Amino acid sequence: MVQTGIRQTISQIAGICKQLDQVSLMEVCGTHTVSLFRSGVKSQLPANMRMISGPGCPVCVTSQGYIDAVCELATREDVAICTYGDMIRVPGRTGSLEQLRGQGADVKVVYSVRDALGLAEKNPERKFVFLAVGFETTAPATAAAVLEADGKNLINFYVLMCHKLVIPAMSALLSAGDVPIDGFICPGHVSVVIGVQAYEPIVENYGKPCVIVGFEPAQMLVGILHLVRQVAQGQARLENVYDVAVTDEGNKIAQQLLEQVFEPGQAIWRAMGTIPASGLELRKRYKRFDALAQFDLTIGPDYDPPGCRCGEVIQGKVEPNSCSLFGMECTPIRPIGPCMVSSEGTCAAWYKYGRHGG
Numbered sequence: 001m002v003q004t005g006i007r008q009t010i011s012q013i014a015g016i017c018k019q020l021d022q023v024s025l026m027e028v029c030g031t032h033t034v035s036l037f038r039s040g041v042k043s044q045l046p047a048n049m050r051m052i053s054g055p056g057c058p059v060c061v062t063s064q065g066y067i068d069a070v071c072e073l074a075t076r077e078d079v080a081i082c083t084y085g086d087m088i089r090v091p092g093r094t095g096s097l098e099q100l101r102g103q104g105a106d107v108k109v110v111y112s113v114r115d116a117l118g119l120a121e122k123n124p125e126r127k128f129v130f131l132a133v134g135f136e137t138t139a140p141a142t143a144a145a146v147l148e149a150d151g152k153n154l155i156n157f158y159v160l161m162c163h164k165l166v167i168p169a170m171s172a173l174l175s176a177g178d179v180p181i182d183g184f185i186c187p188g189h190v191s192v193v194i195g196v197q198a199y200e201p202i203v204e205n206y207g208k209p210c211v212i213v214g215f216e217p218a219q220m221l222v223g224i225l226h227l228v229r230q231v232a233q234g235q236a237r238l239e240n241v242y243d244v245a246v247t248d249e250g251n252k253i254a255q256q257l258l259e260q261v262f263e264p265g266q267a268i269w270r271a272m273g274t275i276p277a278s279g280l281e282l283r284k285r286y287k288r289f290d291a292l293a294q295f296d297l298t299i300g301p302d303y304d305p306p307g308c309r310c311g312e313v314i315q316g317k318v319e320p321n322s323c324s325l326f327g328m329e330c331t332p333i334r335p336i337g338p339c340m341v342s343s344e345g346t347c348a349a350w351y352k353y354g355r356h357g358g
Contacts, residue, residue, distance in 0.1 A: 005218060006217060006218050006221060009218070009221040009222060009225055010044050010045075010221060012225055013045065013046065013049075013221065013224055013225050013228055014046045016225075016228045016229060016232050017046040017048055017049055017228060018046075019232050020048065020228070020231065020232060021048065022048050022049075022050070023048065023049050023050070023182050023183075023228055023231050024049075024050045024052055024179075024180050024181055024182050025049070025050070025051055025052065025181075025182060025183050025184070025185060025224065025227055025228075026051075026052040026053070026054045026173075026179075026181050026183075026184050026185065026316055027051060027052070027053060027054060027056070027184075027185040028054040028055070028056040028166060028169075028170065028184060028185065028186060028187050029054075029056040029185075029186075029187035029188065029189070029190070029344075030053070030056050030057035030058075030060070030342065030343075030344025030345065030346070030349075031056075031187075031188070031189070031215055031344055032056070032185055032187070032188075032213070032215065032220065033053045033056075033057075033344070033346055033349050034343070034344060034349045034353075035215050035216075035217070035220060036051060036220065037349045037350070037352070037353035037354050038349075038353055039217035039220075040217075041217050041220055041221060042354065045224070049228075052179065052181065052316035053313065053314070053316060053346040053349075054169075054170075054173070054184075054314070054315075054316060055169050055173070055269065055272065055314045055315065056135070056166070056187055056344070057314065057338075057339070057342050057344040057345050057346070058133050058134040058135055058138075058164070058342075058344075059086045059087055059090060059133065059338050059341060059342035059344070059345065060270065060310065060313075060314050060338045060339045060342055060344070060345050060346070061164060061169075061269045061270050061272070061314055062087075062090070062133055062162055062270060062338065063268040063269065063270050063299065063302045064092070064093070064270065064300075064301075064302050064303040064304070065268060065299040065300040065301055065302055065303070066160075066162055066268070066299055067090050067091075067092040068092045068093055068094065068300055068303075069160075069292075069297045069298065069299050069300065070083075070087075070092070070097065070131060070160065071092040071094055071095060071096070071097060071100060072094075072297070073129060073160070073291070073295060073297060074097055074100045074101075074105040074106070074107055075100065075105060076295075078126060078127055079106065079126075079127050079128075079129060079295070080106040080107075080108060080119070080123075080126050080127065080128045080129070081097060081105070081106065081107045081108065081129055081131065082108050082110045082113075082115065082116035082119065082128055082129065082130045082131065083097065083107065083108070083109060083110065083130075083131040083133075084109070084110065084111075084131070084133065084134075085109045086341060086342045086343060086344075087131055087133060088101070088107065088109060089335060089341045090335075090338045090341050090342075091305065091335065091336060091337075091338075091341075093303060106126075110130075112141060113130050113132070113138075113141050113142050113144075113145040113159075114141070114145060116128055116130040116145070116157070117130075117145045117148060117149060117154075117157055120149070120154055120156050120157035121152070121154065123156075124156055125156075126156060127156045127158065128156060128157055128158065129158045129159070129160055129291045129295075130142070130145070130157070130158070130159050130160070131159075131160050131162065132159040132160060132161050132162055132163055133162045133163070134162075134163055134164075135163070135164055135165065135166055135187070135189075135190050136163075136165065136166065136190045136193040136194050136254075136258070137189040137190050137192070137193060138163070139163040139258055139262070139280055140193065140251075140253075140254035140257045140258055142159060142163065142261075143257040143258055143260065143261035143262060144257055145157075145159075146159065146261050146282070146286050146289050147257075147260070147261060149289060150286060150289070155288075157289065158289050158290065158291035158294055158295070159282070159289055159290070159291060160291040160292060160297070161279070161280060161281060161282060161290065161291075161292065162267075162279075163262070163279060163280040164267055164269070164278055164279050164280075165264070165267075165277070165278050165279065165280070166187060166190050166194070167194075167198055167199065167201065167202065168275050168276070168277055168278035169269065169272070169275060169278060170184065170202055171201065171202065171205070171206070172269075172272060172275045172278070173272075173315060173316070174202070174206045174208065176315075178315065178317060179315060179316040179317055181208060181316070182208070182209075182227075182231045183208055183209040183210065183211070183227040183228075183230060183231055183236075184199075184202065184208060184209070184210045184211070184227075185211060185213050185220070185223055185224070185227070186199055186210050186211065186212045186213070187212075188212065188213060188214050188215060188242050188245065188246065191212045191240075191242065191245075191246045191250070192245050192246055192250065192251060193250055193251050193254045193255065194250045194255070195246065195247055195248055195249045195250025195251075196212060196238060196240045196246060196247065196248045196249075196250075197248055197249065197250075198250065199212070199238050200238060203236050203237065203238045207236045208236055209226075209227055209230040209231065209235065209236045209237055209238075209239075210237075210238050210239070211223045211226045211227050211238075211239045211240070211241060212239070212240040212241065212242050212246050213241055213242055214241070214242040214244070214245065219241060219242065222241050223241050226239050226241065258280070260283075261282065261283060261286055262280035262281060262282060262283060263280070263281055263282075263283050264277040264278075264279070264280065264281075265277070265279050265280065265281035266278065266279060267279025268299065268302060270302060270304075270310070270311050270314065270338070271302065271304065271310070271311020271312065271314065271315060272311075272314075272315060273302070304337070305336050305337065307323070307324055307325050307329075307336075308323065308325060308330070308336050308337040309322065309323040309325075309337075310323075310337030310338060310339040310340075310347065313339050313346050313347060314339065314346065319350070320339070320346055320347040320350040320351070321350065323347075325337075326340075326347060326350070326351070327351060330347070331351065332348055332351060332352070
């Protein structure tokens with residue numbers, strides 16, 4: 001019965017798309033990109049529908065300057081870097097954290113910020129820096145860890161802030177106007193925290209339909225169906241088909257944590273430049289945990305390795321197979337850009353599931 005429902009939804013999408021010359025929908029979240037490929041949904045969509053991968057992979061949008069600063073910090077003898085697994089293989093201009101660890105740097109892969117906090121408690125003689133990378137999904141956990149560290153008066157736990165906000169990035173893409181976007185599949189995990197109402201500015205200010213979707217193939221297709229209906233009717237509405245997890249107001253407790261510990265600030269996005277109020281910074285009360293200030297670090301200019309088009313990929317300007325390095329010099333085993341490193345990266349998804357036309 002499920003398969004029958006999926007076929008019916010695909011048929012409905014195809015019928016509506018016959019009325020349109022071209023429709024371009026952006027899935028903001030990297031998990032959606034992977035799900036589209038892995039489930040086979042992408043290969044079943046009409047030929048005149050373009051699914052655009054957006055800047056929703058936290059590792060991919062992290063600027064090269066941040067990676068380089070992290071690598072420099074890792075070379076200091078009294079510092080231990082704590083990071084999620086995807087970050088360890090992202091190439092910097094002088095190597096990756098993985099390479100530095102092979103040379104003796106103290107780089108630890110953790111599963112949560114609490115792991116880093118626990119290491120700091122057990123090893124007071126060392127300084128532990130957690131790489132706070134991610135969107136609104138992971139930022140509340142960082143906030144909670146900072147509060148706990150403050151309560152315990154830890155003096156050897158720090159965070160190197162790189163948390164980013166989804167809505168300003170969506171606005172920046174639309175304001176630039178470089179990529180035609182008819183509607184957005186909005187990220188499920190982020191929406192659990194920020195809620196449905198957070199997307200109202202995208203609909204009201206830019207006239208773009210937004211549909212919040214989960215990650216199962218059937219639900220993703222329903223979300224796509226809702227979007228193409230709106231496009232065909234010339235409408236722009238905000239809809240939520242992931243109401244089992246996402247509410248209008250979002251997770252108030254998580255939002256309160258973010259408000260208590262952080263404040264909005266400008267952030268550098270790979271290839272997208274500095275976007276105002278698109279990042280989170282520690283409030284003055286908690287600045288003693290800010291690794292950027294405490295270790296006198298500088299986030300240098302953004303940079304893409306020669307030939308790498310990762311920055312264009314995360315903005316939807318090109319698809320991975322337009323890059324001359326894709327699948328040749330750049331592979332998951334030997335990645336050149338972060339889009340080939342991350343499990344949510346567009347290039348990694350194309351390489352694994354879609355390079356033969358999937």
